[in-house]
Amino acid sequence: MFYREAGQFKTSYKADQALMPILQDRVGLTVILLIAFVAIPAFANDFFLTSIMIPFLVFSLAAIGLNVLTGFCGQLSLGTGAFMGVGAYAAYKLTTIFPDANVIVMVLLSGIFSAAIGAVFGLPSLRIKGLYLAVTTLAAQFFLEWCFIRIPWLYNYNASGAIEVPHREAFGVVVSGAEATPIVRYFIVLCITVAIAYLMANVLRGRIGRSWMMIRDMDIAAELMGIRPLQTKLMAFAVSSYICGVAGAMMVFFWLNAAEPSSYSISLSFQILFMVILGGLGSLGGAFMGAAFIWILPVFLKFIPGTLGIDVAAETVEHVTFMIVGALIIFFLIVEPHGFARLWQIGKQKLRVWPFPY
Amino acid sequence: MLYDIFIDPFVQMYDMPDFFLQVLWEGFVAGILYALIALGFVLIFKASGVFNFAQGIMVVFAGLTLVGLNENGIPAYLALALTIVAMGVLAYGVERVVMRPLVNQPDIILLMATIGLTYFLIGFGEFVFGGEPKQMITEQLGLPTGSTAIEMGERGLIILQHIDIAAAVIAVIMVTALGIFFNKTRIGRALRAVADDHQAALSVGISLNQIWAIVWFAAGLVALATGIMWGARSDVSFALEIVAFKALPVLILGGFTSIPGAIVGGLIIGFGEKIGELYWGGLVGGGIESWLAYIIALIFLLFRPQGLFGERIIERI
Numbered sequence: 001m002f003y004r005e006a007g008q009f010k011t012s013y014k015a016d017q018a019l020m021p022i023l024q025d026r027v028g029l030t031v032i033l034l035i036a037f038v039a040i041p042a043f044a045n046d047f048f049l050t051s052i053m054i055p056f057l058v059f060s061l062a063a064i065g066l067n068v069l070t071g072f073c074g075q076l077s078l079g080t081g082a083f084m085g086v087g088a089y090a091a092y093k094l095t096t097i098f099p100d101a102n103v104i105v106m107v108l109l110s111g112i113f114s115a116a117i118g119a120v121f122g123l124p125s126l127r128i129k130g131l132y133l134a135v136t137t138l139a140a141q142f143f144l145e146w147c148f149i150r151i152p153w154l155y156n157y158n159a160s161g162a163i164e165v166p167h168r169e170a171f172g173v174v175v176s177g178a179e180a181t182p183i184v185r186y187f188i189v190l191c192i193t194v195a196i197a198y199l200m201a202n203v204l205r206g207r208i209g210r211s212w213m214m215i216r217d218m219d220i221a222a223e224l225m226g227i228r229p230l231q232t233k234l235m236a237f238a239v240s241s242y243i244c245g246v247a248g249a250m251m252v253f254f255w256l257n258a259a260e261p262s263s264y265s266i267s268l269s270f271q272i273l274f275m276v277i278l279g280g281l282g283s284l285g286g287a288f289m290g291a292a293f294i295w296i297l298p299v300f301l302k303f304i305p306g307t308l309g310i311d312v313a314a315e316t317v318e319h320v321t322f323m324i325v326g327a328l329i330i331f332f333l334i335v336e337p338h339g340f341a342r343l344w345q346i347g348k349q350k351l352r353v354w355p356f357p358y
Numbered sequence: 359m360l361y362d363i364f365i366d367p368f369v370q371m372y373d374m375p376d377f378f379l380q381v382l383w384e385g386f387v388a389g390i391l392y393a394l395i396a397l398g399f400v401l402i403f404k405a406s407g408v409f410n411f412a413q414g415i416m417v418v419f420a421g422l423t424l425v426g427l428n429e430n431g432i433p434a435y436l437a438l439a440l441t442i443v444a445m446g447v448l449a450y451g452v453e454r455v456v457m458r459p460l461v462n463q464p465d466i467i468l469l470m471a472t473i474g475l476t477y478f479l480i481g482f483g484e485f486v487f488g489g490e491p492k493q494m495i496t497e498q499l500g501l502p503t504g505s506t507a508i509e510m511g512e513r514g515l516i517i518l519q520h521i522d523i524a525a526a527v528i529a530v531i532m533v534t535a536l537g538i539f540f541n542k543t544r545i546g547r548a549l550r551a552v553a554d555d556h557q558a559a560l561s562v563g564i565s566l567n568q569i570w571a572i573v574w575f576a577a578g579l580v581a582l583a584t585g586i587m588w589g590a591r592s593d594v595s596f597a598l599e600i601v602a603f604k605a606l607p608v609l610i611l612g613g614f615t616s617i618p619g620a621i622v623g624g625l626i627i628g629f630g631e632k633i634g635e636l637y638w639g640g641l642v643g644g645g646i647e648s649w650l651a652y653i654i655a656l657i658f659l660l661f662r663p664q665g666l667f668g669e670r671i672i673e674r675i
Binding site for chain 1: 436456459465469477480482489600603614642646648649652655
């Protein structure tokens with residue numbers, strides 16, 4: 001009833017091949033984009049922007065990156081945190097080496113370094129599969145983390161061992177450093193995330209994305225049908241790491257302002273993996289939903305005791321949050337192993353046939 | 359540079375054999391502990407195909423429960439018994455709440471569920487017993503604490519901690535006991551049947567649920583032993599969790615399904631890591647222990663993708 005595509009005729013191949021052939025989808029996406037670009041900047045306060053929206057978008061982008069690798073190409077990776085770190089450190093080095101360049105360009109370029117390193121660590125995936133591969137990507141995680149600590153050149157030999165984002169201006173406004181306003185940061189992060197998500201939506205339904213999915217579904221069969229496993233898998237690693245790298249660079253430049261090696265530890269990798277799994281493997285929309293759930297739920301839980309007027313120690317809240325998040329993850333996996341994306345599809349089907357049950 | 363890499367470490371090993379033997383001993387002990395954690399993984403993976411990420415945290419949780427109970431005035435041995443009961447309850451709970459609804463799901467979903475379990479256990483353990491590191495109750499449990507120095511004539515001496523020797527002995531006893539359990543008892547045979555083929559096992563009347571609860575309980579006991587041994591060497595705290603990640607390269611080195619593989623893999627990683635760190639680590643600034651194990655495992659895997667003792671992977675279309 002509400003979501004019925006009947007009667008929407010397409011008169012050209014172009015219309016039939018459109019990214020969103022159904023009117024309701026287009027309307028829905030426009031509304032979401034309007035909220036993101038107009039309503040939130042107009043009404044949200046700084047706290048909402050800096051501690052909810054910006055991290056949410058950064059994590060969504062990282063989840064899209066991992067989703068390309070794990071959800072679409074079927075290669076399980078636990079090294080996401082480190083690849084994000086590579087992006088962050090590369091962006092930091094680039095902006096300090098070229099102080100006059102536009103910092104947004106540098107953030108986008110830093111993903112290339114991350115992509116190169118991701119491709120190198122993707123090489124074993126040709127022989128090693130499944131859970132074994134997951135463990136070998138841990139090698140990338142721990143090795144790169146060690147590099148961030150032990151190679152002082154990466155953080156310009158400063159005493160703290162952390163990278164601090166320098167003050168930079170672009171288009172006449174301060175975009176990075178401590179003085180940048182949340183609204184500017186939010187717009188940059190939003191634009192990059194939306195642009196990359198749009199790009200990936202198109203890549204994934206094209207030849208490249210389909211060859212990834214063939215590798216995921218059965219690699220030997222894909223090889224017999226003329227997909228080259230080497231190029232395809234390495235491309236998936238490179239693209240995934242590029243996106244993760246950009247997300248990592250945005251994380252330090254537009255959200256945290258400073259980062260140390262422990263910001264890109266294994267727990268970040270797990271967090272991103274949770275977003276991907278809970279959101280739904282192989283779904284871009286799912287990446288956003290997963291990121292929203294994993295990031296916003298703990299923030300939300302933190303404020304519950306305060307609003308209810310119960311006085312609880314901050315530690316206890318943190319421990320209970322851990323318990324609740326863990327339990328909810330198991331709960332959602334049991335209820336719907338295919339993630340929120342599947343729940344959304346079921347919901348769409350219900351809307352389509354409403355008011356009838358089927 | 360080449361001299362530093364290829365010749366100097368061996369010269370050092372020859373010149374200072376006491377130091378070298380000490381390093382080997384350290385590697386041996388670390389290897390035993392890695393092997394014990396890996397053993398817990400293997401038990402569960404064999405019987406249910408679940409890659410149990412929570413094994414590391416189960417080690418911490420078991421240790422914390424033991425120490426926490428003792429701190430609240432319960433005598434050591436009673437606390438030990440109660441901890442065993444707690445691990446049993448945990449095993450039953452996991453089987454009932456997590457495993458049973460998720461049966462027959464893809465590997466990655468089960469893996470995620472165990473990571474969810476990890477989060478839950480971290481939160482629960484810290485909530486009940488507090489997050490600060492605790493001292494393991496080594497003496498109350500009747501474990502030795504001293505150390506012996508073995509003189510090597512002119513060439514120095516080696517120091518052996520008694521607790522390390524105890525750890526090695528306990529590890530050997532546990533592996534032997536598990537071996538007997540798997541091969542000689544009725545339940546052990548049922549476990550192997552389940553490991554071989556779930557459906558065939560079901561069809562001859564083996565209860566999968568019961569077997570899984572038993573396996574998780576066995577893994578819990580292994581975790582408790584590991585927790586005591588490891589806690590005695592350092593402290594009982596959630597920092598152990600990071601060390602528990604070391605069991606993963608051990609696992610892929612030995613193969614996910616092989617108990618001897620876990621032992622041999624543990625020893626290779628233990629020796630390789632300590633020797634690598636002490637003789638070659640200085641060349642690149644030290645601290646290579648954190649990733650060397652993974653690189654060793656990765657190199658092995660490139661030649662044997664199924665691990666040293668794993669079953670041969672046959673792929674069909």
